[in-house]
Each structure stands twice: as structure tokens, then as C-alpha cells.
Amino acid sequence: MNLSFLDKWRRRTDAAGPVPLAESVRADPGSVVELFSECGLLRDQAAAAGVELDDSQxxxxxxxxxxxxxxxxxxVLPWLGNDAGLYLGTVVVRTVRGAVWQVRPDGRPVVRLDSGREIDVVAAGHEWADEGAPELCQVYAEVAEG
Incomplete structure (x- = not known):
């Protein structure tokens, strides 16, 4: 996978100190979407259960x-919750008009909607993994409504 923003980040980190991930998101949002969509542990769990993750509702x-x-x-639980949140965010960014990844100053990735509303998808993923609620499709439906 070609993640050009990581190459730029590594070069700038070596030369002038660390570059915030938020700057990399602005520089190459497509690569960030690819990075966040990997969700290896979640994809493995889903595949073992016969579920294909195709970035859809x-x-x-x-x-x-x-x-x-x-x-x-x-x-496994905290890692799976993180993956679930990143996968939820991936589906939102790829299917909801105007939704984009953004990184908060504390380094936490969120999805920002056209309205300016931020969705902490990682927190939603952890709640889902820990408790089963809210369901991922329910969070998606609420986000997609606007």
C-alpha cells in the first residue's frame, strides 16, 4: 500500500522534528483514509465469522x-474496539457526503461532517466492543441523517 503522507512525515520528522498527524491528514487525506481503513484485527475476526467488510452500511x-x-x-478487546471505531469512520467517510477524517490536537482521529459536527468514532467502537451498544449501524444511521 502506498501511503505517501507517511514518507513525507518520516522525511520531515528526521529533518526537523516530529510533524503532527493532523498536518499529514491535510497534506494527503486519501492515504490517511487507507491507513485508518486497514483494521486488521477486526477484518480477521469478521472473516473468521464469514463476514466480508466492504465499507458499506x-x-x-x-x-x-x-x-x-x-x-x-x-x-484483544481494546484493539478490537479501536479497529471497530476506525472501520465505522471509514464507512462514514466513504459513504456520507462531506464527511472527512480529522485529528484532534490530542491525536484522536474523529470524523467531521459538513455541519461541523465531530463524531468520535473510536469511542463508539470501544463502546460497541465492550458493551454491544450502541450498534455500529445505529451510529452510522444517526450520522448519515445529518
Whole structure:
């Protein structure tokens, strides 16, 4: 995968100190979308259950139906919650007009809507992984409504 913003970031980090991820998001938003959409652990869990993650609302509904076997593993749970949030954000950014990734000053990625509203998708992913609610498709529906 070609993530050109990482190459630029690495060069600038070596030359002049660290460059905030937020600057990289502005410089090459397409690569950031690709990076955030990887979600390897979530994709592995979904594939093992026969669920294809195709960046659609339908895939969010399928994730909501998975048996939460990850809750039995305290080492997997936080990583899966993070992946679930990044995947939710990926679906929103790819399907909701005007939605873009943004990185807060504290380094947390959020999805910003045309209205200016910020959605903390990572927090939503952790809630889903920990408790099962709100469902990912429910968060998506609320975001898509505007």
C-alpha cells in the first residue's frame, strides 16, 4: 500500500522534528483514509465469522450480529474496539457526503461532517466492543441523517 503522507512525515520528522498527524491528514487525506481503513484485527475476526467488510452500511449491520467472543480476551478487546471505531469512520467517510477524517490536537482521529459536527468514532467502537451498544449501524444511521 502506498501511503505517501507517511514518507513525507518520516522525511520531515528526521529533518526537523516530529510533524503532527493532523498536518499529514491535510497534506494527503486519501492515504490517511487507507491507513485508518486497514483494521486488521477486526477484518480477521469478521472473516473468521464469514463476514466480508466492504465499507458499506450492510457490513456494519453484519458486524453487529457477530458473537462477541473478543470480550473474553482482555488483550484483544481494546484493539478490537479501536479497529471497530476506525472501520465505522471509514464507512462514514466513504459513504456520507462531506464527511472527512480529522485529528484532534490530542491525536484522536474523529470524523467531521459538513455541519461541523465531530463524531468520535473510536469511542463508539470501544463502546460497541465492550458493551454491544450502541450498534455500529445505529451510529452510522444517526450520522448519515445529518
Amino acid at each position: 450492510r457490513s456494519l449491520e453484519a458486524l453487529d450480529q457477530l458473537q462477541p467472543v473478543w470480550r473474553d480476551d482482555p488483550e
